[in-house]
Amino acid sequence: MTEDRAIDVVVFDVLGTMVDEPGGLRAAVREAVPEGDEPTVTGLVTVWQDHVEHEQRSIEKGSRLYANSETLDREAAERVADRAGLTDRGAIERLATAAQRLAPWDDAPAGLVRLARRFPVLGLSNAGRRTLLRLNAHADLRWHLALSAEDARAYKPAPDVYRLALDAAGCPAERVLMVAAHAWDLRGAQAVGMRTAHVRRPVGDPPRTSDTFDWQVGGLAELAAVLTSP
The missing domain is CATH 1.10.150 (DNA polymerase; domain 1)
Incomplete structure (x- = not known):
């Protein structure tokens, strides 16, 4: 990975990206x-x-x-x-x-654990706080920190929701990676300066030809390989 693409913190959408x-x-x-x-x-x-x-x-x-x-x-x-x-x-x-x-995608719990060995990993969801707590437990999603859009009193793609993650990350936006199965979500993250990775899921919002995301991957194993390669 080139230096200008170095990542310090990885942020995941939850609904649709980590769970079905x-x-x-x-x-x-x-x-x-x-x-x-x-x-x-x-x-x-x-x-x-x-x-x-x-x-x-x-x-x-x-x-x-x-x-x-x-x-x-x-x-x-x-x-x-x-x-x-x-x-x-x-x-x-x-x-x-x-x-x-909601059930996790097959690669979600293990992929999250693998990435968490290398990076701080955050969940950033439109789900409310109580729902997010119980969903994470049900789906065995083990975050370093899980953030709800409820704390911004808004829903993605409102900029204030992404700023919750940036505030928690405590580093420049260009060193924070937003991972999602929804292209609209990644466009919202790009608008506040975050890096972006689209994960293909059977459901979701695929990229347009005009989208310029940093990575497009087939699953979390592929994402982990990309982010942890020398």
Whole structure:
């Protein structure tokens, strides 16, 4: 690795990058609505995702006051329940906390441990503090520090969220690497001067031809090899 690409701290997105967020949400909807066929489940997942995305953008634009991910997930669960005719409060409550039980990608726990032997590793997630705590435990993600966008009262790609990681890193932005499966997330990190690495996942937001990320890798093993090579 050339000196101008030297990295001191590695920061990871969590939802979608380290854990299978869409797959976990689909499984939770299927559990809550076991009689639903695949098109029904797909439609209900879309209801959930559309609500969360819309509300995050409303917060970004200032048309809604900040609400953490637990609040948005609970609202989304209620919308799914209304659409599906689900009235069991226990089932709705479990659905609302689905983000706490997302499965890690196969390479995530071991890849994180490998990189943590060489670098301070931080999680930086749009998940609220309580969700992030329980998700990290469930998925066995062992960070040196896990940061929630809730502390910035914003959602990525708002610059203040990335500045949480930069403040914690305590070094110049160009020596901090943001790792994500979402190109939009990496563009946000670039905007505050961070280095960037895109990790391919079955879900996520692939780079455009115009994107200029420092690295594009197929998984965390490949990323670790790149970052730890002489």
